[in-house]
Amino acid sequence: MIALFILLAAAQRDPRVEALVQRIDASRMQATVKRLTEFGTRHTLSGTQGPGRGIVPARDWLREQFDAAARGSRLKPFEDRFVYQPDGKRVNVATEIVNVGVVLPGTDPRRAKQALMMTGHYDSMPSDIMDPKTDAPGAIDDASGTAMALELANAFRDEQPPISVYFVAVAGEEQGLLGSAHLAQRLKSEGIDVVAMTSVDIAGNSEGQDGVRDGTTARLFSEGALENETEPQRKLRLAVGNENDSPAREWARYIQRVGELYVTGLRLRVMLRRDRIARGSDHMSFAKEGFAAVRLSEARENYRGQHQTPRTENGVRYGDELWRFDANYAGRMCRALAAAFASLSAAPSAPQEVTLAGAVSPDAKLRWKLPDDPRIAAVVLYRRPADSVTWQEPLALGKVAEVVLPSVTTDDWFFAVATSDAAGNESIPQPPTAVGR
């Protein structure tokens, strides 16, 4: 074992990522959200309700926008289309559901099956979930996330990351996460390893129902304990208490760290729950398939704007209309996400088989395997006190596969290791998956 040489890893910005972040255009997002509200309703069962009204014209328009982003670029149009049969719940007629977007193909053939995924859902709903006719502008829920998918596609159009990146507008969210469930299952059946996924859902309203304005904070929701935990995973969790170190939680911390590194005026909160209480979004479809999936959402919701038919009652306005959308706030969230996707898609393969040793001893010892990836320039060790949420004091280690931390009690700290390329783009930090000696 080598001894530790302490070198605090300086937060390094990659000029390529900085340039990409600057391509995010809040005014174009505003125009996208406005256009999406003009389809009247985008209810999943609405089909075509009249000229330019309904989810079919809306998805045709989205297809054109994604195709325009792809034209003359490295992006390839992506579509996931299926017919969903009535389920006795929120779908009462056979319905074609279409997820539309683009994929940026990865350039490293050894990592051809690895991908990142970002989704927003373009379907909407009025007060009655089974009503496909009434106005449902869905500006915040979730034209905001849909606009980000389109904006990110445009920003990434000429990038050449080693792994693939999908930007997809999904449907059927309000009817039960139907589009994302199909998409996640499809990718899994195709053997695609979705290294990290983010659902952006309800991300553009900056005034809470309590009247408090906050356009500088956003929330990242992620599962702690795994939805489909295996018996060995359960045993490890009970042995080391890693319920706050799921792959999804590490991805949430990653977005927080990288987002705040590249974007000023935005604080990202790593929330220690899967979603808001008893609510959900498309990240849950990906978590169910075993992928690291998080939800990015605004800081302060206004429930009068969500799942409400537009109307005024006793002087109070209900409905998810365009006036609620704060494009500059949404733009900051989109930039943070762009930074995280740009950095992770460029990063080397992550360390494997991280083992923690040193229990019942004064020193912490970690070892791991470095994958065969010429992009690896260094390893970064993260740690945090066992009573805190986010990683602290990253240590730059050089290209090594083990470390000893003298006088660091394993019981009082959590650890993870990441690989980094020469420009400072890091893999998601990997916590120990084994306890050794």
Ligand SMILES: [Zn+2]
């Ligand atoms: Zn939603």
